[in-house]
Amino acid sequence: MKFSPTECISARIGILQRKINTIYRKYLSPLNISESQSSILLVIYQSKEVGQSEIATILNLERSSLSRNMVRLEKNGWIQKNESYHPIWSLSKSGKSFMKAVLPAWDNAMKEVNSLMGTEGWKSFKNFEKSLN
Amino acid sequence: MKFSPTECISARIGILQRKINTIYRKYLSPLNISESQSSILLVIYQSKEVGQSEIATILNLERSSLSRNMVRLEKNGWIQKNESYHPIWSLSKSGKSFMKAVLPAWDNAMKEVNSLMGTEGWKSFKNFEKSLN
DNA sequence: TCATTTAAGTTGTATATACAACATTACTTT
DNA sequence: AAAGTAATGTTGTATATACAACTTAAATGA
Numbered sequence: 001m002k003f004s005p006t007e008c009i010s011a012r013i014g015i016l017q018r019k020i021n022t023i024y025r026k027y028l029s030p031l032n033i034s035e036s037q038s039s040i041l042l043v044i045y046q047s048k049e050v051g052q053s054e055i056a057t058i059l060n061l062e063r064s065s066l067s068r069n070m071v072r073l074e075k076n077g078w079i080q081k082n083e084s085y086h087p088i089w090s091l092s093k094s095g096k097s098f099m100k101a102v103l104p105a106w107d108n109a110m111k112e113v114n115s116l117m118g119t120e121g122w123k124s125f126k127n128f129e130k131s132l133n
Numbered sequence: 134m135k136f137s138p139t140e141c142i143s144a145r146i147g148i149l150q151r152k153i154n155t156i157y158r159k160y161l162s163p164l165n166i167s168e169s170q171s172s173i174l175l176v177i178y179q180s181k182e183v184g185q186s187e188i189a190t191i192l193n194l195e196r197s198s199l200s201r202n203m204v205r206l207e208k209n210g211w212i213q214k215n216e217s218y219h220p221i222w223s224l225s226k227s228g229k230s231f232m233k234a235v236l237p238a239w240d241n242a243m244k245e246v247n248s249l250m251g252t253e254g255w256k257s258f259k260n261f262e263k264s265l266n
Numbered sequence: 267t268c269a270t271t272t273a274a275g276t277t278g279t280a281t282a283t284a285c286a287a288c289a290t291t292a293c294t295t296t
Numbered sequence: 297a298a299a300g301t302a303a304t305g306t307t308g309t310a311t312a313t314a315c316a317a318c319t320t321a322a323a324t325g326a
Binding site for chain 1 (some may be wrong): 141
């Protein structure tokens with residue numbers, strides 16, 4: 001199997017992510033939250049309580065990258081941790097109320113992406129995702 | 134259509150890109166080049182000569198992001214531009230010789246990703262990509 | 267139990283990215 | 297041709313990411 005440089009999947013998935021993130025930002029930036037931070041909030045939102053290393057595993061994020069994201073989220077007042085060295089994170093009161101605004105915005109972003117991709121595009125994405133497990 | 138937060142495609146494509154880029158870095162970092170920079174080199178390599186704004190369009194990169202990448206690539210001595218304000222870029226002598234090392238490394242990265250994804254995964258990826266055009 | 271090793275979190279440093287604002291060139295219109 | 301407009305490139309600022317090195321806590325074993 002021989003590949004041509006135009007096939008570079010790393011470049012291509014980067015392009016796709018920039019396209020998708022541009023759509024997301026359109027809905028999220030009015031709330032002053034980034035796509036990365038909202039991803040983490042969603043993980044905590046669904047788990048109620050979750051350890052930091054578990055978030056890193058779920059999102060396949062390097063420890064140090066996540067560490068800095070957590071600092072930013074905490075500075076924004078949306079999350080809180082217990083006092084352990086291996087902290088368990090949860091949404092703060094403010095974070096819970098913030099989610100009431102984030103979820104609809106996020107849903108709108110998903111809807112716009114979905115309208116672009118269509119049912120077949122989604123199916124393809126899921127198969128692609130599964131192939132990399 | 135109602136979405137669940139776990140379906141967030143932005144988060145999921147981010148995870149996939151981090152997985153793929155980790156593989157790429159394994160092959161590219163010994164050459165002291167990043168995935169982003171190699172993507173741009175590949176575009177120039179294939180076009181021989183290409184305008185800066187065209188690169189931005191191809192890679193769906195914001196003007197300013199690309200501008201800084203070009204500075205880094207030029208500082209590394211791999212690319213050169215004409216003296217226009219809208220520069221036309223090409224590989225330098227050093228860049229051409231560097232590509233002789235980059236292309237095999239890049240091909241090895243592609244091979245490893247390909248062995249993970251399989252034929253079906255690739256087909257799915259291409260369909261997913263097409264759905265976002 | 268204490269020492270050693272492993273795991274998890276943070277900090278230093280560098281690249282990557284986007285948006286806003288600005289600068290410069292190119293293009294249009296009169 | 298000059299003025300005005302649009303397109304392109306760069307700089308300021310902030311977030312995001314990874315690796316290496318360091319720190320600290322947890323787990324293991326002698």
